[in-house]
Amino acid sequence: MKHLHIEHRTLFHYQNDVLLAHHLAHLRPIKTMWQKPMSYQLRVDPLPDVQREDQDVFGNNRCFFSIIQPHRELSVTACSDIQKLPQYSDFNAAETSSWEVVKESLTYSLDLPYQPASEFVWPSPLVPWLPELRDYAKPSFTRGKPLALACLDLKRRIHADFEVDNTPGELHTSLAQVMQRRRGVSQDLAHVMIGCLRAMGLAARFVNGYVLDVIGQQELASDRGSHQTTQAWVSVYCPQAPGLWLDLDPVNDTIADISHVCLAIGRDFSDASPLRSILRGGGVRSLRSEIQVRETQL
Helix, strand or coil: CEEEEEEEEEEEEEEEEEEEEEEEECCCCCCCCCEEEEEEEEEEECCCCEEEEEECCCCCEEEEEEECCCEEEEEEEEEEEEEECCCCCCCCHHHCCEHHHHHHHCCCCCCCCCCHHHHHCCCECCECCCHHHHHHHHHHCCCCCEHHHHHHHHHHHHHHHCEECCCCCCCCCCHHHHHHHCEECHHHHHHHHHHHHHHCCCCEEEEEEEECCCCCCCEEEECCCCCCCCEEEEEEECCCCHHHEEEEECCCCEECCCCEEEEEEECCHHHHCCEEEEEEECCCEEEEEEEEEEEECC
16 A cells, blocks of 8 residues: 655746636546545636536546636646555456457447447547557467457567657657657557557557656656656556556556556547646746655555
C-alpha cells in the first residue's frame, strides 16, 4: 500500500484580456478498488462565475467552469491524497487466454452477448488505423501466445524502439509522424501502443495520470513549460486480469500499478486531457505546469 500526495498547478499567461473562458478539467482522480481518493481540492484564480462537477460516459470525474471577467492570468491548482493498493501482484501473464481468443470475444455476433470493451477496438480521433501499426505489432502476436505476454512484449519493444521526448513541443503530433520519427511524448507512445493493439483486433484504452518515479525516488517533479505534464499509459482488455483490464506503461517499460495514479481514461488523449479551454480573446498564451507526486505517511 502507498499513500501519495499530488499537487498539480497550471498557470496561463495571456497576451491580451480574455473576455470569456470555458474550461473542462479532468483533475480529480477516479475511484477504483485499487485507487482510493482520500481528499481533493481544486483552486481556480480568478474565481469562476460558473462551476459544476459530474462524470462523463467513461466514468471520469470532470469539472466545468467558466470565467466571464476579463483576465490575463489563470491559475488552476489541484491537490489530491490517494491510497494505492497493488492490483497486479498475483497476476500471472502466462495464464491468460491467447490473444486470438480474446480478439474473437470482441467480435460482434448476433448470437453472443454484447461486450462493452469492444467499444475500444475501433479507431478514434487521435488513433486511426494505419497499416504500419499492424506491421509493427505482428512480431509480438505469434499464434497461440497468451494475451498478456504478447502485450508485455509489445510494450518492451516500444520502450526500446521509441525515444521519449520530454521537451516542449506540439500538443498533438499525428500518429503517422510518431511512427516515422520513432520519437514522441508519453501520450504519443501510448497512442502507438493503442493503435497496435486495435490493429490486432484488441480493445485498448488511453489512461492519463501521474507516476511516482519508478526508479525509486520519493518525488517526481515536472516543470516542462508544455502541454505534456501528466503521464500517459495504456489499458488493454484482458479477462484474466484484476478488473478485466491490464495497465501497461511503455514509457517506463512497466506494468502500471501502485505507483500510477489514474486521472481519466478514454479512447485517446482527446477524451482524457487534464484541461481543455475555449476562449474569447487572449491572443498568444503561454503555459507553465508544475507537478509534484510524493509518497507520504497518513
